Amino acid sequence: MDQRISFITLAVENVPRSRRFYVDGLEWEPMFEDGDVIMLPVGEHLLLSLWSVEGFTAEIGEAPVRGIAPIALAHNCATEEEVDRVLSLAASLGANTHPAVRRDWGGYSGYFSDPDGFRWEIAMNPGPTGDYVLP
Structure with missing residues (x-):
């Protein structure tokens, strides 16, 4: 396996609220968005994905743990x-x-x-x- 990260995905409660913060507020340019997810290029070959908790949970199979992420x-x-x-x-x-x-x-x-x-x-x-x- 190559030593690299391609996506960092954050499960967010409210995609429009996250859009207002990252896109409207910080003025980051999305590469893709469809209402359930926003993908933001943040480095060469690296995307930050802001994905609804529901979409994240459906794909991964379990809900994210609530609280302060240790990251x-x-x-x-x-x-x-x-x-x-x-x-x-x-x-x-x-x-x-x-x-x-x-x-x-x-x-x-x-x-x-x-x-x-x-x-x-x-x-x-x-x-x-x-x-x-x-x-």
């Missing part, structure tokens, strides 16, 4: 100012945010939760992974 998605920024701008935008869209701070590992990061509680780290990373910033 964080991350978005690298080029500067600390950009981190602050993204967190401010998320807050203006109603996201629960935790302000950015300088971290022991040398970076600067904060967090927000999307409408379904999925956590996003917004970071300026000075290390090797910090060189990889999507345009």
